[in-house]
Amino acid sequence: xxxxxxxxxxxxxxxxxxxxxxxxxxxxxxxxxxxxxxxxxxxxxxxxxxxxxxxxxxxxxxxxxxxxxxxxxxxxxxxxxxxxxxxxxxxxxxxxxxxxxxxxxxxxxxxxxxxxxxxxxxxxxxxxxxxxxxxxxxxxxxxxxxxxxxxxxxxxxxxxxxxxxxxxxxxxxxxxxxxxxxxxxxx
Amino acid sequence: xxxxxxxxxxxxxxxxxxxxxxxxxxxxxxxxxxxxxxxxxxxxxxxxxxxxxxxxxxxxxxxxxxxxxxxxxxxxxxxxxxxxxxxxxxxxxxxxxxxxxxxxxxxxxxxxxxxxxxxxxxxxxxxxxxxxxxxxxxxxxxxxxxxxxxxxxxxxxxxxxxxxxxxxxxxxxxxxxxxxxxxxxxx
Numbered sequence: 606x607x608x609x610x611x612x613x614x615x616x617x618x619x620x621x622x623x624x625x626x627x628x629x630x631x632x633x634x635x636x637x638x639x640x641x642x643x644x645x646x647x648x649x650x651x652x653x654x655x656x657x658x659x660x661x662x663x664x665x666x667x668x669x670x671x672x673x674x675x676x677x678x679x680x681x682x683x684x685x686x687x688x689x690x691x692x693x694x695x696x697x698x699x700x701x702x703x704x705x706x707x708x709x710x711x712x713x714x715x716x717x718x719x720x721x722x723x724x725x726x727x728x729x730x731x732x733x734x735x736x737x738x739x740x741x742x743x744x745x746x747x748x749x750x751x752x753x754x755x756x757x758x759x760x761x762x763x764x765x766x767x768x769x770x771x772x773x774x775x776x777x778x779x780x781x782x783x784x785x786x787x788x789x790x791x792x
Numbered sequence: 793x794x795x796x797x798x799x800x801x802x803x804x805x806x807x808x809x810x811x812x813x814x815x816x817x818x819x820x821x822x823x824x825x826x827x828x829x830x831x832x833x834x835x836x837x838x839x840x841x842x843x844x845x846x847x848x849x850x851x852x853x854x855x856x857x858x859x860x861x862x863x864x865x866x867x868x869x870x871x872x873x874x875x876x877x878x879x880x881x882x883x884x885x886x887x888x889x890x891x892x893x894x895x896x897x898x899x900x901x902x903x904x905x906x907x908x909x910x911x912x913x914x915x916x917x918x919x920x921x922x923x924x925x926x927x928x929x930x931x932x933x934x935x936x937x938x939x940x941x942x943x944x945x946x947x948x949x950x951x952x953x954x955x956x957x958x959x960x961x962x963x964x965x966x967x968x969x970x971x972x973x974x975x976x977x978x979x
Contacts, residue, residue: 617947699938718905720950747948751886756943760804761934763907767952 616717619724628779635688639695698754716762803904806911822875826882885941903949
């Protein structure tokens with residue numbers, strides 16, 4: 606049994622996951638970024654780090670090693686990290702949640718939610734939501750994220766942070782959620 | 793263009809959708825329950841209204857008339873209702889959201905979220921979450937709901953109400969969200 610407190614973090618693009626990462630860093634958490642696994646694999650294959658190559662390697666990895674391949678490759682990283690509390694940024698499916706839970710019984714999932722309109726404004730802050738070209742790119746990215754199972758992970762999160770207000774409000778909510786998770790597991 | 797304000801409501805079993813229904817009723821909304829469509833179809837086929845028959849008719853309807861069949865059948869109901877503000881309870885997929893949005897340009901989606909542990913306790917309030925038989929039934933129902941696309945709808949909601957505290961807190965949040973939606977559309 607691995608006794609580390611591992612917290613997963615999920616959210617649609619622009620929802621504000623970075624606020625939770627920031628709160629966790631301040632709280633002494635080690636951070637593991639799931640996307641780094643794919644970038645490392647892309648680099649180790651001698652490919653340039655551009656969105657096309659990273660996307661292609663991601664799909665190949667999933668085909669070759671299954672839906673929870675990224676989670677599996679994160680596990681030794683989590684075990685190597687000296688911190689006893691770790692935040693894993695970038696959960697995308699329930700298959701990953703199950704993989705982490707098998708290794709870290711205290712695994713808890715936090716999700717961050719904002720409306721599509723709010724997320725669009727954050728990601729394309731100079732554009733208006735009636736800019737249909739940008740909206741289309743944004744919407745396609747949303748659909749790609751949902752297609753791997755991100756919506757299911759969000760729906761099944763143990764804690765959900767609604768991030769529609771100021772940065773400070775979300776940051777305070779994030780700290781409160783981290784505190785609750787820690788309290789539950791240090792009893 | 794149909795000018796009615798139609799609000800969809802989505803949430804996992806036990807999340808507390810009924811709190812939003814109650815707030816909407818108090819606010820003068822007409823209520824349309826998506827599940828009624830399937831129950832009516834089951835009855836019109838001369839079948840007894842039990843979970844097996846309703847489940848079977850639901851699947852047959854989707855096979856015969858596509859993923860947004862329930863939404864399509866709700867539209868004339870919404871149009872017949874005298875109220876100009878309607879809450880549609882039981883959204884289960886983005887296909888349904890798109891169907892409603894095509895007919896009612898002001899369509900807005902509200903989701904309610906609670907942790908799986910909280911939802912389990914509410915639905916099986918006499919049981920403990922270490923009762924693995926009940927937990928399994930609960931989890932299977934969750935997975936069935938997610939398999940039709942409920943997680944995606946929740947992730948893409950315009951407003952999300954976190955319901956982890958007292959009934960009164962969620963009720964207040966629900967009223968506030970309804971007020972915000974109305975303000976946006978009556979400008």
